[in-house]
Amino acid sequence: MEEWAEKKNKEKIVVEKINLKIGEFTCVEPISLINTFNAAVLGSWLDSSEITIETIPFEGKCSKCNRSYFPKKENGYKSPCCNFNLEEIISGRELKIASIDFKEK
Amino acid sequence: MHLPISDKIELNILHQNSHQAEKNKVKFNNYNLLCLNIMSSPGAGKTRLLEMTLEDLSKEFQSAVLEGDMTTNLDAARLEKLNIPVVPITTGRACHLDANMVSGGLKLLEKKINPDILDILLVENVGNLVCPAEFEIGEHFKVALLSITEGEDKPLKYPIMFREADLILITKVDLLPHLNFDINELKSNIVSTNPKADIIEISSITKSGFDLWQKWISKKILKFKK
Numbered sequence: 001m002e003e004w005a006e007k008k009n010k011e012k013i014v015v016e017k018i019n020l021k022i023g024e025f026t027c028v029e030p031i032s033l034i035n036t037f038n039a040a041v042l043g044s045w046l047d048s049s050e051i052t053i054e055t056i057p058f059e060g061k062c063s064k065c066n067r068s069y070f071p072k073k074e075n076g077y078k079s080p081c082c083n084f085n086l087e088e089i090i091s092g093r094e095l096k097i098a099s100i101d102f103k104e105k
Numbered sequence: 106m107h108l109p110i111s112d113k114i115e116l117n118i119l120h121q122n123s124h125q126a127e128k129n130k131v132k133f134n135n136y137n138l139l140c141l142n143i144m145s146s147p148g149a150g151k152t153r154l155l156e157m158t159l160e161d162l163s164k165e166f167q168s169a170v171l172e173g174d175m176t177t178n179l180d181a182a183r184l185e186k187l188n189i190p191v192v193p194i195t196t197g198r199a200c201h202l203d204a205n206m207v208s209g210g211l212k213l214l215e216k217k218i219n220p221d222i223l224d225i226l227l228v229e230n231v232g233n234l235v236c237p238a239e240f241e242i243g244e245h246f247k248v249a250l251l252s253i254t255e256g257e258d259k260p261l262k263y264p265i266m267f268r269e270a271d272l273i274l275i276t277k278v279d280l281l282p283h284l285n286f287d288i289n290e291l292k293s294n295i296v297s298t299n300p301k302a303d304i305i306e307i308s309s310i311t312k313s314g315f316d317l318w319q320k321w322i323s324k325k326i327l328k329f330k331k
Contacts, residue, residue: 004114016109020118027239027265073261076297085300086268095118095239101111 001046004100015049017101024058025092058092122240125204129243132211136220139329140228141322142242144266145250146259147232150276152180153309154250155227159187161319166224166326171210173202173231180229190218201236202228204243224326234263246271246325253277253284257291260298267295272303272321279308 005013018037022028030053037051060071062079068090071077077086117123133140145151155170162168169190172181181193194202194210207228214220228244230237249270251259254277260267267273273295281288288306295304303321307314 004112008112019111025265025268027235073264076261076294077264078297085297087300089268097114097116097118099111099113099115101109103109 001097001100005045008102010045012105013102014105015046015100015102018046018049018051018097019099019101020051020053021056021094021096021098022053023056023092023094025089026095028095030055054098056091056094059090060086061088061090063087119239119241122204125208126241126243129204129208129211130245133226133243133245136223137330138220138223138226139246139326140226140242140244141325142228142230142237142244142247143250144230144234144237144247144270145232145252145276146234146255149232149250149252149255150309151229151232151250152183154274154276154307155184155229156187157309157312157315158318158322159184159189159227161315162225162322163187163189165323167222168225168227169214169218169220169223171202171207171214171226171228173206173229175200175231190214190223192217196231200231200233201240202230202242203240207242224330225322234259234266238263238266238269245329248272248274250274250276251291251295253280253286253288253291257287257294260291260294264298267302268299270299270302272305273299274314274318275304275306277308277310278306278313279310 022030034051041047058071059068061068062081062084064082064084067081069079071086078084143151159168170184171192171194172184173194173196174180175196178193181191184191192210192213194206196206228242247270249266251273253275292304305314305317307318
């Protein structure tokens with residue numbers, strides 16, 4: 001964020017939103033991330049900003065029939081179509097800052 | 106005030122860590138040094154595994170250890186008895202090693218020994234099945250330990266750790282006759298989460314499986330050095 005802000009000339013902008021994309025198959029708990037962010041930016045140049053989180057579904061691809069599916073722990077992450085092991089993950093591992101919304105002062 | 110502007114970034118949140126991990130990997134490669142990231146929950150037997158592994162491994166290869174621990178140097182002290190270079194990394198309250206800590210550890214190691222003479226660097230991560238899975242340190246391979254006393258369901262409960270691992274060592278298998286534990290169910294849960302991982306059953310009491318584990322390491326070192 002600091003690097004990005006320096007490029008934009010930090011003193012002349014106000015960050016409104018930091019938009020994140022967080023995959024379901026990561027070790028990140030969105031609520032904890034929001035609470036930590038809010039605590040971390042108190043009194044800083046990001047104090048008035050908020051984060052939004054778009055949850056990216058955990059999606060796999062069955063290596064036997066090529067169909068995509070949503071792996072479930074209860075099913076051992078296997079494909080419901082062919083009962084095949086989880087080989088390919090299509091999405092769900094994202095941990096990204098997708099975009100930043102800001103205004104010029 | 107002007108109208109809001111949206112700047113598309115698509116930047117990995119762990120970008121700084123990944124960047125440092127890449128730098129660590131370049132350093133390991135320049136030293137021709139294979140790096141393994143050893144991970145597990147607390148008490149799965151990482152330090153004991155390293156003690157026993159290094160005894161045999163040292164006959165053939167030059168090894169060093171970066172020893173991650175939250176508050177003490179107890180594990181590092183155990184490994185130093187084997188007369189190999191050990192650098193303790195005390196993480197304080199952090200529950201995992203990150204690439205920056207490992208970079209610091211490598212700098213301390215460079216003061217102790219010229220890494221050019223080393224073949225393998227074993228990094229013992231902090232005991233935790235969650236965060237270490239997300240933080241790359243520049244390793245070439247990830248090794249996850251899972252002791253049978255932890256239960257068959259752990260690969261399903263902590264899927265990212267077991268999905269990310271290149272090798273899963275099922276430890277404490279000497280306890281099998283004393284427990285109501287289904288090792289086939291555990292293996293099936295590992296395979297469904299990560300069909301590509303190698304799996305070795307191991308016991309530091311009977312030494313069963315150590316030959317396979319040593320072979321796995323030797324093969325990786327020799328292939329890396331080619």
